[in-house]
Amino acid sequence: MKADNYIKIEFPSRSVNEGFARAAAAAFAAQLDPTMDELGDIKTAVSEAVTNCIVHAYPDSIGRVTLRLRIIDGGTLEISVKDAGRGIADVAKAREPLFTTGGEERSGMGFTIMESFTDSLRVRSAPGRGTTVTMRRAIARRE
Amino acid sequence: MQITADYRSGRLVIRLAGELDHHSARAALEEVERLLDDYLPRDAVLDLAGLTFMDSAGIALILRTERHMRRTGGRACVSNPAKQPLRVLDAAGIDRMIPVRGGLRP
Numbered sequence A: 001m002k003a004d005n006y007i008k009i010e011f012p013s014r015s016v017n018e019g020f021a022r023a024a025a026a027a028f029a030a031q032l033d034p035t036m037d038e039l040g041d042i043k044t045a046v047s048e049a050v051t052n053c054i055v056h057a058y059p060d061s062i063g064r065v066t067l068r069l070r071i072i073d074g075g076t077l078e079i080s081v082k083d084a085g086r087g088i089a090d091v092a093k094a095r096e097p098l099f100t101t102g103g104e105e106r107s108g109m110g111f112t113i114m115e116s117f118t119d120s121l122r123v124r125s126a127p128g129r130g131t132t133v134t135m136r137r138a139i140a141r142r143e
Numbered sequence B: 001m002q003i004t005a006d007y008r009s010g011r012l013v014i015r016l017a018g019e020l021d022h023h024s025a026r027a028a029l030e031e032v033e034r035l036l037d038d039y040l041p042r043d044a045v046l047d048l049a050g051l052t053f054m055d056s057a058g059i060a061l062i063l064r065t066e067r068h069m070r071r072t073g074g075r076a077c078v079s080n081p082a083k084q085p086l087r088v089l090d091a092a093g094i095d096r097m098i099p100v101r102g103g104l105r106p
Helices: A017-032 A036-057 A110-117 B022-039 B056-071 B083-091
Strands: A003-012 A064-072 A076-083 A120-126 A130-138 B002-008 B011-020 B043-054 B075-079
Touching: A003 A017, A017 A036, A017 A064, A017 A076, A017 B022, A036 A064, A036 A076, A036 A110, A036 A130, A036 B022, A036 B043, A036 B056, A036 B083, A110 A120, A110 A130, A110 B083, B002 B022, B011 B022, B011 B056, B022 B056, B043 B056, B043 B083, B056 B075, B056 B083
Parallel strands: B011 B043, B043 B075
Antiparallel strands: A003 A064, A064 A076, A076 A130, A120 A130, B002 B011
């Protein structure tokens, strides 16, 4: 599939970059003329995916997070968040609502929220080698 | 993120403003717990009117506040979420666990 436009940003898994990542995603998505609701959904999905890298992929260290955004088919935003961290042993379990290994500061709702705010979500992960979360969200064309 | 509070006759209103994510959550959780311990309210209201962004870190804060209040024999509720926080609350089905009042429900 040919991308109409794309960006790639790399940053260390420091929590201060959560706000940066979602603001960068919103700025890139702006060219699709999204509504405020659509922008809010994109920011939320990116925030959850990047937080997962920081909390789960690199629990005791700082590692590299790669955020890729591309526009495909003229009106769909594809968001990919990749880490080279710990990986997820059981992806199906991790996607269950309220499941978390993150302690009481986490709600276990990250994947549920990513799923509700995007049209599709794919998780590829290998223990010890990292995780890539890819989400797509069509942005409605406004007349 | 900023947190302010008003206490009157057993009711503590905790106002959250700014962006609530994993980065700001730990300080926010500590501040909310401190307020609950200081005032020992019968009712705790988490007023989200000033919150411009919230993700699942907000869900964890709300659920922890609700548990704290239940443990001490009080009640908690959420009030006035703007649209983006409300969409997160809805996606998490939070109103099955804690009342949500005065949101901008479409």
